[in-house]
Amino acid sequence: MSIHPSAQIHPSSVIEDGAVVGENCQIGPFCLVGSDVVLGAGVVLKSHVVISGDTSIDDDTVIFQFASIGAIPQDLKYDGEPTKLIVGKRNRIREYVTMNLGTVGGGGVTRVGDDNLIMASAHVAHDVQIGNRVILVNSVAVAGHCFIEDDVIIGGLSGIHQWVRIGQGAIIGALSMVTADVLPHALVQGPRAELDGLNLVGLxxxxxxxxxxxxxxxxxxxxxxxxxxxxxxxxxxxxxxxxxxxxxxxxxxxxxxxxxxxxxx
CATH class of the missing domain: 1.10.10 (Arc Repressor Mutant, subunit A)
Known part of the structure; x- marks a missing residue:
């Protein structure tokens, strides 16, 4: 276990042997940081956050209460093989968000880039690749193996089918079920999502x-x-x-x- 002396850790939290806690981290009450977790400088865990698995969280990311980060995939083929979750810098991960490790069949790594806002109750499944400045609104469910490029916004209560790619700058309306790839800068909406134009406002x-x-x-x-x-x-x-x-x-x-x-x- 390596804990930087400047880190602030509430006495009710558990930091397992082997974990790395970086400079100026703040870990609030009743958090659990697993033995294979690495927290970069300035990471903040508000309270009741569980981070497990082979998970790295880069600098200045803030994770709000009751999030579960780095749990094993919701994939029946997963059999305990070593895989990873890598989360970048300056992300805001809100309440009840879940992010899972990768699987060997999907490359072994779930990856989230920098400066993203993952809002309450969103789910990022195994082997998902998320770019930078992405917004997942409340209760978005991103299934396994999806690829979401930079500057994408996905509206609340939307579902993204496994293996779907969403191009840079696209916007998905709320309550959409996206079952096929979305062009860069596209506007997509509808219960069974349809391509409805370009994201002119975003451009x-x-x-x-x-x-x-x-x-x-x-x-x-x-x-x-x-x-x-x-x-x-x-x-x-x-x-x-x-x-x-x-x-x-x-x-x-x-x-x-x-x-x-x-x-x-």
Whole structure:
């Protein structure tokens, strides 16, 4: 066990032998930090937080009461093999959030990037890969093996089917069930989620140039109409547009997909 002398730990909390607690950590009452856990500098556990498994939490992440971080996967194939959960910097992980270790079949690592807001009762399953500045609103359930790129917002009570990819800057409306891949910067909503346009508000808030937004809108229209399959139409966009945002959308469509795509109505 390695506890930095500047760390503040409530006497009711349990830090198991082997755990690493970094500089200026604050661990409130009735927390449990497992033997294979590493807490970076400035990590805050409010109270009643359980962190277990081979889990690392990077600097300045704050975890609120009753969260369960690093428990074994909810996967019947898991048989105790060594896997990991890696959580980045400056995340805010709210009440009752659950995050599970990875599985060997999914690469062995569940990973959460930096500056994310994971709101109350959200679930991040085994082998999920979450980028930076993502918001999971209350009670979002992200199933195993999903890949969520940077700047995504997923509305409350939504479910993301296993193996789904969600592209950068997409927004998912509340109460949506997403069963196929979501294009970067897309707007998706509905009980059985449908692609309903572009996340124009999000693009403008991030200061994306008007020319790039116009090119994205034109590219989106070309994906909706025209000859050939969805992937064939996407491939032709490389020839018609000179925008990094359009290029990223094309690369996303041409990448590996286990679930297919939500396509424009």
């Amino acid at each position: 403008k808030r991030r200061g994306v140039a008007r020319d790039d937004i116009n090119q994205l809108r034109a590219a989106f229209q070309m994906l909706k109409q025209g000859e050939g399959s969805f992937k064939e139409r996407a491939a032709r966009l490389h020839e018609d547009f000179d925008s990094d945002y359009v290029a990223r959308m094309v690369d996303f469509v041409m990448g590996d997909s286990d679930r297919g795509f939500l396509t424009p109505k």
